[in-house]
Amino acid sequence: MKEYTITREKLFTWLDSLARDYTLVAPVAEEETVTLFKPVPGAASVALDYANSTVSPKGWIFPQTEKMFFFNTAGGEIQLKEPATTGPAVLFGVRPCDVKGILALDPVFNGPYQDCYYQSRRENTILVALSCTTAGPHCFCTAMGGGPADGQGADILLTAMDSGYGVEVLTARGEELLVRYADLFTPAGENQVTTAREELGRRVAGQFSRRVDTTGIKEFLNGHFELPYWEELARRCLGCGICTYVCPTCHCFDIFDQARGDNTGARSRCWDSCMFSHFTRMAGGHNPRPTRKERVRNRFLHKLKYHRDRYNLDGCVGCGRCVTKCPVNIDIRQVIADLQEVARHE
Numbered sequence: 001m002k003e004y005t006i007t008r009e010k011l012f013t014w015l016d017s018l019a020r021d022y023t024l025v026a027p028v029a030e031e032e033t034v035t036l037f038k039p040v041p042g043a044a045s046v047a048l049d050y051a052n053s054t055v056s057p058k059g060w061i062f063p064q065t066e067k068m069f070f071f072n073t074a075g076g077e078i079q080l081k082e083p084a085t086t087g088p089a090v091l092f093g094v095r096p097c098d099v100k101g102i103l104a105l106d107p108v109f110n111g112p113y114q115d116c117y118y119q120s121r122r123e124n125t126i127l128v129a130l131s132c133t134t135a136g137p138h139c140f141c142t143a144m145g146g147g148p149a150d151g152q153g154a155d156i157l158l159t160a161m162d163s164g165y166g167v168e169v170l171t172a173r174g175e176e177l178l179v180r181y182a183d184l185f186t187p188a189g190e191n192q193v194t195t196a197r198e199e200l201g202r203r204v205a206g207q208f209s210r211r212v213d214t215t216g217i218k219e220f221l222n223g224h225f226e227l228p229y230w231e232e233l234a235r236r237c238l239g240c241g242i243c244t245y246v247c248p249t250c251h252c253f254d255i256f257d258q259a260r261g262d263n264t265g266a267r268s269r270c271w272d273s274c275m276f277s278h279f280t281r282m283a284g285g286h287n288p289r290p291t292r293k294e295r296v297r298n299r300f301l302h303k304l305k306y307h308r309d310r311y312n313l314d315g316c317v318g319c320g321r322c323v324t325k326c327p328v329n330i331d332i333r334q335v336i337a338d339l340q341e342v343a344r345h346e
């Protein structure tokens with residue numbers, strides 16, 4: 001792995017160059033408490049010192065709403081037209097948990113089922129991650145196999161250091177990106193960046209507000225589908241779906257057609273949520289998850305068991321967003337602790 005440093009001033013120059021040569025998607029502070037990933041025109045728009053974005057950056061690769069194709073039925077023939085592709089992009093400043101979130105989506109859209117929309121954006125996007133410098137109030141990434149300065153899945157990992165940023169090149173794509181702007185980077189001393197990054201990771205993990213122990217949870221859930229605990233949780237849940245919209249690993253979507261009335265229209269897809277009652281309702285009216293109990297259970301089983309069953313990856317990366325946003329304080333960290341307690345009394 002190659003290590004470099006870059007000064008803060010040169011980082012701004014780099015960002016301006018990236019915005020000129022690619023679609024640069026980066027965190028933008030919309031207001032004091034809202035940070036969102038968006039295409040930006042240059043360094044001046046980029047928020048470097050944010051704790052974590054309000055919604056995860058997965059929306060660049062799996063957009064909240066996207067056109068799948070346009071149709072024209074004039075003359076009795078159906079003609080289809082593909083939407084324009086996005087072209088090469090740099091997704092900049094992604095926190096390590098959100099990079100892991102993208103890794104969790106990969107086998108869903110790029111495994112046995114090949115999703116051309118996801119694949120095209122994923123292949124065209126270079127991931128530049130940014131180690132965390134401070135923990136959010138509900139972060140617990142270390143309990144889910146990650147860490148505040150963990151570069152797994154990124155092409156380049158940046159880490160704030162006294163003199164600017166440490167730069168670790170983790171893939172061939174990252175190397176290509178760096179070579180293109182080589183004059184901005186200075187080779188670092190041996191392990192200079194790794195040492196600083198590991199120290200930072202330990203310090204930030206030390207700020208986590210609670211310890212989360214997932215030991216044995218999946219194994220317990222393997223044998224305990226029916227639990228009175230799900231009813232307890234369901235009594236509190238409002239079914240609003242916020243937890244799934246902010247989550248970097250949730251990936252349910254709906255598909256719909258919009259006709260304009262002049263023989264033309266478009267097919268689109270948009271994020272959906274397993275917390276909604278109609279999500280699993282079938283054409284004949286049967287709903288295999290008829291009450292909130294089944295829906296709440298499904299969400300937590302997806303996070304703690306199903307994703308691991310299917311892909312050998314955690315379905316939760318410990319970003320803490322669902323904890324922050326849930327209007328009735330349903331806290332996945334507490335759910336894990338409660339399940340540990342239920343397991344102890346089995």
Ligand code: SF4
Pocket residue numbers: 243246247248249250303315316317318319320321322323332
């Ligand atoms: S379940 Fe909650 S804590 Fe886990 S990845 Fe999703 S939003 Fe983050």
Ligand code: SF4
Pocket residue numbers: 236237238239240241242243244275325326327328329330
């Ligand atoms: S955010 Fe909270 S209340 Fe809303 S669906 Fe999720 S768990 Fe239920």
